Amino acid sequence: MNPTTKQKLMGVSTATLCTALFKRGLHHQYIQDVRPLNANLPNMVGEAYTLRYMPAREDLNTIEVFKNREHPQRKAVEECPPGAVFVIDSRKDARAASAGGILVTRLMKRGVAGIVTDGGFRDSPEIARLAIPAYHQRPAAPTNLTVHQAIDINVPVGCGDAPVFPGDVVVGDAEGVVVIPAHMADDIATEAVEMTAFEDFVQEQVMQGRSILGLYPPTDEQSRIDFAAWRKANGR
C-alpha cells in the first residue's frame, strides 16, 4: 500500500470511509457486528491477508492436528506479511475461538497490523492488553477445533457479511472495521481526509451552536466560505 495512503487512513474514521464508499456505490463494505478488544489503540490499517474456516469435521480436528506445521491456521500466522491485516472468515460463528492469545501475540511480533474475525477470540482479556488491534464478535473460550477447520489461505472471503479480497485495504477504529477495494484505496483515502476536515469544521461549528441546516451539507454559500476560512486558519 502507498505509505501516504496508509498515513491518511490512520487519521480518518470508518464512518467517513463508509460514506466515501457509499458515494461510489459500495454499500456492504463494513464488517458487521465486530468490536475492538481494545478501543484505545490507533487505527488499524493494512492490506487483507485472509484465512478461511469451514465447519469442523470431528475426525479431521483432533488436538493432534496442530503438530502439522502445514496446518493452515499456524501456517497463515507465520506467513501473513508484516503490515497486513489478518482477516478470518469464521462464518459469523462465535461458538468456538478463531484464534487465541499466543497466535495473536505471534502476529503482533511479526509486525502484522491487526486481526479481525467475525467469530470470537479466546484469551480475549490477554489479547485486549496487547498493542495490536483485534476485532471480534464476542469472546469464545473453546478451541477452534470444536467448530472451525482452517481450510484456505489468502482467498476471497466474507467477514461479517462484507466481501474481502486479499490485498483489499482494511481499516479499523474504535467503532469497527471497513474494507476498501484495493484499486480505490488511494482515492478513498484522499477523499476521506477532505471529508474529515469538513466534518471537523462542522462539528466545531455545531459545538458553537450553529444549526446543521445549510451547513451539513453546506448548501448555504456562507458555509462554504466559512469552511474555506477555517481550513486556512487551521492549516488543513
Place this chain on the structure above:
Amino acid sequence: MNPTTKQKLMGVSTATLCTALFKRGLHHQYIQDVRPLNANLPNMVGEAYTLRYMPAREDLNTIEVFKNREHPQRKAVEECPPGAVFVIDSRKDARAASAGGILVTRLMKRGVAGIVTDGGFRDSPEIARLAIPAYHQRPAAPTNLTVHQAIDINVPVGCGDAPVFPGDVVVGDAEGVVVIPAHMADDIATEAVEMTAFEDFVQEQVMQGRSILGLYPPTDEQSRIDFAAWRKANGR
C-alpha cells in the same frame, strides 16, 4: 412534563420503573437490547419525540437527499424540543447508522435530553464522549442511507419492541431505557421514589447480613417497623 416528576425520575432506576409499570399491567415498556454509549452520565429523562425509519429504496436515498432542508432526519434534529428524548424506530436494524456524531451534538446543543435508537450510531466513540445520554444496539459506521429512510416525525413507533407514543416519558439509566405512558408518569414517578427508598433500605439490611425472607417483600411486621424507623433516621 411536571418538573417534580422529572426530578423524581432522575433518581430512580429503570428496573424500579419496570416493576411499577408491571403492577399496572404494562409488561413491554422496556426498550430491548439497547445500551448507553456512556454509562457514567446521570439519568436521561424527557418526553418522547420520535423519528420513524423505513427500509431505504436506493433511488430515494442518494447522498444528495440531505441537501433538502426538509429531509425528515435533519428536520427532526432541528425541531425536537429542548428537554425531549429523541427516539428513533430503526426496526432493530443496526446494519447502518441511525445518526452520527454531528447530529447528536446538534441535539445536545439544542438542549435535547437524550437519544435512543434500536439500531446503531456511527461516530460512536465521539458520541460516547458527549454529555448527552445516547443509547443504541451496537455501533454502525455505514450511513443511514444504506438501510434506512427517515419517513415520519413524531408519530407513534416501536423501539426495541416497546411501544412509544410522542409525549411518553422516556427514562434511561446505566442499564437501559424504559417508556412510561404520559398519563401515568406522575404516579409512576411517585411510586418509584417510594419503592427506591424501600429498596435502598433492603439493600442496606442485606449488606448487613439480613435474610430476604420476610424482608423483601416485607411480609414480616418487623420489616415494616424497621423500614419506618429507617425512613425517619434517613429523612426519606
Place this chain on the structure above:
Amino acid sequence: MNPTTKQKLMGVSTATLCTALFKRGLHHQYIQDVRPLNANLPNMVGEAYTLRYMPAREDLNTIEVFKNREHPQRKAVEECPPGAVFVIDSRKDARAASAGGILVTRLMKRGVAGIVTDGGFRDSPEIARLAIPAYHQRPAAPTNLTVHQAIDINVPVGCGDAPVFPGDVVVGDAEGVVVIPAHMADDIATEAVEMTAFEDFVQEQVMQGRSILGLYPPTDEQSRIDFAAWRKANGR
C-alpha cells in the same frame, strides 16, 4: 470440592479448561454468550447449584407471589450453599431479569461464589460494583415475572447451551464461564495447571520473537528442553 482443586482452578483460564475438556471428548461445556459484569474480579470457582425458569404464565406470576417464602427464586437464594455457583437456566431469554441487585447481594453475603444466567440481570450497574462474580447475556430491567417463572431448584439444566448438573464445577474468568463435570474436576484442574505453565512459557517465548512452529505444540525437541529449563528457572 477438593480445596486444592479449587485453588488450581482459581489460576487457570476458561480457554485452557475448554481445551482440557475437548481432549476428553467434551465439546459443549462453555456457556455461550455470557459475559462478566465486572471483568476485574478473580476467577469464580464453585459447584453448581441450579435454578430453572420456565415461561411465565400471567395468573401465576403477579407481584404477590414473592410474599410466599417458598417461592423457588427466593428459597434458592437463601439455600444455595456457601462456596457454590448459582446457575440460572433462563432459556437464553434476556427480555426480563433473572435476578436483581438485592438477591445478588444476598448471595454474596451468604458466601456464594458467583452467579450465572443465560438471561440478564436487572440493577446491573449495582451488581457490577459488588465483589461477587456475576455473568449474564445483557442487562434486563423488567422483573422476571414478565417472562420467567422459577420452577425447580438444583436439577440438571441447560445454561447457554451447556449442560449443567448440580455439583458440576463451574469456573468463570474475564472471558466467560465453563462447566466441568464433577467427576473429572480434579484431573482437569491438574492438567490445566500444567497446560498453563506451558502456555505461559510459550507466550514468553513468542513475546521474545520465537516462531510458533515446533513450539506450540512443542514438536521440536528443543522446545521441550527449553520448557523444562524454564520450569526449573521459574519454579513451576
Place this chain on the structure above:
Amino acid sequence: MNPTTKQKLMGVSTATLCTALFKRGLHHQYIQDVRPLNANLPNMVGEAYTLRYMPAREDLNTIEVFKNREHPQRKAVEECPPGAVFVIDSRKDARAASAGGILVTRLMKRGVAGIVTDGGFRDSPEIARLAIPAYHQRPAAPTNLTVHQAIDINVPVGCGDAPVFPGDVVVGDAEGVVVIPAHMADDIATEAVEMTAFEDFVQEQVMQGRSILGLYPPTDEQSRIDFAAWRKANGR
C-alpha cells in the same frame, strides 16, 4: 379431562381458544413456531404429559444409553397415558431430533392423543403418514443424542415459549397448538364453542357481502338479532 370438554375442543380452532385465553389475561399460551406434519388430521386434544430435554453431554449420550430401560425418553414413551398429549421441551433447538418414527408409532399405538416438540422430528415423512397428530419446528434427522438429553418426565416445562404444566389441556389444529391451564379448560371450551358459533355466523354473513362494521364485534343491535335467528335456524 371432562369428555364433554374434549368433544367441544375437537370442534374449535386454536385461534378462537387464544382469544378466549386472552380475555382472561393469558397472552402466551400458543406454542410458537411449530406446525403439523399432517394438516389433514382432526384436532389434537389431550392433557399434557411432558418430557424435558437438556443439552447433551457427550459422555452421557453414547448410542448405548438406550439399552437402559429407564432412559427417560423411552420410559416416557411407554408411560405416557392414553389420551394424553406428549409435549417435549427441546429448548427450541431443532438441530437434532426430539423423537423419530418408531417412538411416535409406539405412542400412537398406546392411544396417546398427539405429540408436540419445539424442536424437530426425524423420520418426519413417515410420521406425516401416521394417524397421530404431531407438531414440530422442522425436520431433524440427527439422533437426539447429538444435542439433547432427556432428563425429566412430567414436570412443568416451556415449549415454544409457552408454559406447559402436566395436566394442562393441549389443543392442536391445522394452524398450531395452544395450551389451556387445566383449571380453566371447561370454561374455555364452553366459551370457545359459543365464539365459534358466532364466528361461523359472521363468516357466512361476510361471504354474503356484509360489512364487518357493527357485525364483528356485534355492536349493532341488528347483528345480535340476526345471530339469534341464525342460531335458531342452524340449531347452534
Place this chain on the structure above:
Amino acid sequence: MNPTTKQKLMGVSTATLCTALFKRGLHHQYIQDVRPLNANLPNMVGEAYTLRYMPAREDLNTIEVFKNREHPQRKAVEECPPGAVFVIDSRKDARAASAGGILVTRLMKRGVAGIVTDGGFRDSPEIARLAIPAYHQRPAAPTNLTVHQAIDINVPVGCGDAPVFPGDVVVGDAEGVVVIPAHMADDIATEAVEMTAFEDFVQEQVMQGRSILGLYPPTDEQSRIDFAAWRKANGR
C-alpha cells in the same frame, strides 16, 4: 394502475421482476420470508394499500377496542380500494396474528387483490381455502392485540425489509412477493414480459439439451437468431 400493466404482471414471475428492478439499481424490493398460503392461485397484482402496526401496549389493546368502528385495522379493511393489495407492516413479528379469516374474507368480498404481512395470519387453514392470494411468514393463532396495535393507514412502511409506498405495485406469485415503485411499473412490466419470452425460449432450449454458455445470456449470435425465430414461431 394501467390495465395493460396489470395484465402483463399477471403473466410474469417475481424472479423476473426482481432482475428487472436490479438492472435499475433496486436491490431490496423483494419481501423477505413470506410465502403464499395457497400456491395454486394466479398472480396477485395491485397497488399497495398499507396498514402499519406498532408494538401493543396492554391498556390500549383490550378486547373492547374492536367495538370502535374507527379502529385502524377494521377501518382499513373496509376502506382498502378494490383491486389494491393490502400490505401490513407487522415488524416481522409473527408471534401474534396480523389478521384472521373473517377480515381476509371481507377484503376478498370487497374486491381487494390480495393481502401480505411480514407477520402471520390466524385461521390460516381457512384463509388458504379462499380465492384471495395471501402471504405471511407463518401461522399465528394469537389475536393481534397480544403483540400488535394498528396505528396508521396507508403510510409508507417496511414489509419483510422491503420499502412499500402506498400506490407501489405489488406482485405475488407462488414464490413470494415483490414491490415495484409506482413510477416504473409500466416499464418494468413491459421489460419483464420481454424477459419472460426469452427465459421461456431458453428453458425450452435447455430442456432440449442445449448448453447455457452463449445462450443465457445470449452472447452467441446464434442464440439471438434462434430466439428471433422462436418468437415468430410462437407468436411472442
Place this chain on the structure above:
Amino acid sequence: MNPTTKQKLMGVSTATLCTALFKRGLHHQYIQDVRPLNANLPNMVGEAYTLRYMPAREDLNTIEVFKNREHPQRKAVEECPPGAVFVIDSRKDARAASAGGILVTRLMKRGVAGIVTDGGFRDSPEIARLAIPAYHQRPAAPTNLTVHQAIDINVPVGCGDAPVFPGDVVVGDAEGVVVIPAHMADDIATEAVEMTAFEDFVQEQVMQGRSILGLYPPTDEQSRIDFAAWRKANGR
C-alpha cells in the same frame, strides 16, 4: 462412487445415516435447515461438487458479469459431473437466489443427481416440478448478484453448518440432506442397510402393538430371535 453403495444409499433414510455417522463420532454431517422442493422424488445420491459464494461487491456483480463464460456459477453448472450432487455454500443467506430454474434444468439435463443450497432458489415453483431433487432453505426471487458472488469451484465448503469436501457422498430424502465422508461411504451404506432392515422390523412390531422396551434397541434375546426370523421370512 461404488454403484452398490449408491444403490444401498437409494434405499435408506437420512435419519439412519445420521445415526451410523454418530456411531463413528461424526455429529455435524446433517445440512441444517434445508428442505426438498419436491418431497416425492426418490433419494438423491451422489458425490459432492461444490460452489462457494462470498458476499457480493456491487462493482463486481452487475448484470453484465454473466456474459463471461468463465463466471464460476455458469462454469460450475456446465462442468459438474453427471451423477454428482451440486452443493452450494450460500453462507445460510437466503435473501437472494443461489440459482434459478434454468440453471437447475441444465444440471438435470446434464445428468447431475441433485442440488443443495443453504440459501434459496428462485423460480422455486418451476424447480419443484422438475425431476431433479433440489433442497434449499426458502424461496428467494432476487438474483444472486444482489447478495452472492460465486468465487470458487469444488473446494471444501460449509453448507447448513455441515462440512462438505468435494467427493463426499451426499444423500437426500424427503426429510433433508446428509454428507458422508468419502472414505467411509461404503461402510456407512452397508451398515445403514442393516439398520434399515432392523428398523423396518421394529416398526412392524410396534405397529402390531409391541413395546419398544427390550425391542429397540434389542436388549431382549427374544427380540434378536424374532428379528432373525423376520429377516429370513422377508428375504432381508
